[in-house]
Amino acid sequence: MRTFNVPQREQVSENNQAIFDALKSKLGFVPNLYATYAHSDTALENYLNFSGAKTSLSAKEKEVVNLAVSQVNDCLYCLSAHTAIGKMNGFRDEQIVEFRAGYSTENDKLDALAKLAKNITEKRGRTDDNVLENFFSVGYDKGNLIDVISLVGDKTISNYIHSTTQIPVDFPEAKPLEATIV
The missing domain is CATH 1.20.1290.10 (AhpD-like)
Known part of the structure; x- marks a missing residue:
């Protein structure tokens, strides 16, 4: 079975490090799933932009x-x-x-x-x-x-x-x- 690590701040791109810092400031921690997105240099930012976009839903x-x-x-x-x-x-x-x-x-x-x-x-x-x-x-x-x-x-x-x-x-x-x- 494959094992996926949850990347730590020092293991991700500079852009993702900045996102980790913002998440830690806002939430108090970086959720493991968000950190996993950071295996990609772009996916975490893309996901957070998409999930945080304006919507008609409350x-x-x-x-x-x-x-x-x-x-x-x-x-x-x-x-x-x-x-x-x-x-x-x-x-x-x-x-x-x-x-x-x-x-x-x-x-x-x-x-x-x-x-x-x-x-x-x-x-x-x-x-x-x-x-x-x-x-x-x-x-x-x-x-x-x-x-x-x-x-x-x-x-x-x-x-x-x-x-x-x-x-x-x-x-x-x-x-x-x-x-x-x-």
Whole structure:
């Protein structure tokens, strides 16, 4: 089995060192997944620009998508990170479990969003018409749809990096979905 190291600051390009410094200043540490992007001289900056770009989705809506996509793609790292971020955005454990499973019992709009993100990911973009119509019926528009698809792609990249490298999770580990549903 291949082993991927998590590069340290002194092992990455000057550009990535500056990004590491900014991340450490902002977050208090450099998440292992971000550090793994720094194996490339350009991927970390490109990823952070893409994931931090303007969007029509709120921070909470982005977390709904991140959780649903990461569950479909079975990415422990991203599930763990976005569970923590979801809590920082005010979601309760029960809500996070529902978003991971691709629905919400408390909010019709977030329910439609979670279902769409799950369906897009499972069907690799061949979205079911009824899921799409439900998304539009709760008030989302075509611009929101494109932003969701972009976010699905953004999150899938990170999911695949972790799935390929299996670098250590440096967030409290999310429990398997089956263990969280009572």
